[in-house]
């Protein structure tokens with residue numbers, strides 16, 4: 001299916017992309033850093049499969065989930081504050097070294113970003129990953145120049161699934177709800193898009209806490225981004 005078929009014939013003015021699991025297969029770096037953090041704290045390693053399930057609600061949530069080896073670890077009152085601070089510092093230390101080292105762009109991503117740039121579509125990254133690591137990863141993947149807006153999970157008072165970052169990006173790009181589009185891999189992306197009132201396309205290859213993305217009812221699912229061209 002072509003992009004214009006879900007946007008009523010016109011190209012969007014603004015496309016907002018999720019980062020982890022949508023543009024970049026970034027779990028290897030995250031898993032290495034989480035395991036190094038757990039090792040620092042004398043806890044057993046988690047491994048890539050668990051980390052893939054835990055990614056998606058920002059780095060503080062990922063760290064808390066890893067500390068208790070459970071998806072619910074980021075719920076209030078589960079992880080002790082001091083333990084979290086120590087773990088979070090350790091994770092940031094390791095991830096600053098590992099970010100982008102074992103990650104790669106998914107197939108079709110660069111072609112799609114280039115095609116949209118050539119057509120004058122404004123592009124934004126709206127991720128729950130911390131801003132500092134988002135900037136680094138985009139640069140290391142060689143795609144930072146495509147985005148005029150980049151928002152991380154700690155850029156504003158709210159992160160996805162809250163609509164605030166999407167609405168903020170739309171305002172900054174001087175686009176409108178009708179002319180903006182979200183593209184993501186997780187239920188957080190779809191919920192945020194629905195709450196903001198914008199259309200949303202999903203990729204099935206990313207990280208959705210082990211659930212099929214179809215269960216979140218995106219407007220469209222495409223196997224790779226270049227299928228939209």
Ligand SMILES: O=C(O)COP(=O)(O)O
Pocket residue numbers: 018019020021055056057058059062126127128129130160186
């Ligand atoms: O860091 C995360 O939790 C995931 O970030 P994402 O919003 O780019 O999927």
Ligand SMILES: [Mg+2]
Pocket residue numbers: 018019020021022056184185186206207
């Ligand atoms: Mg994602």
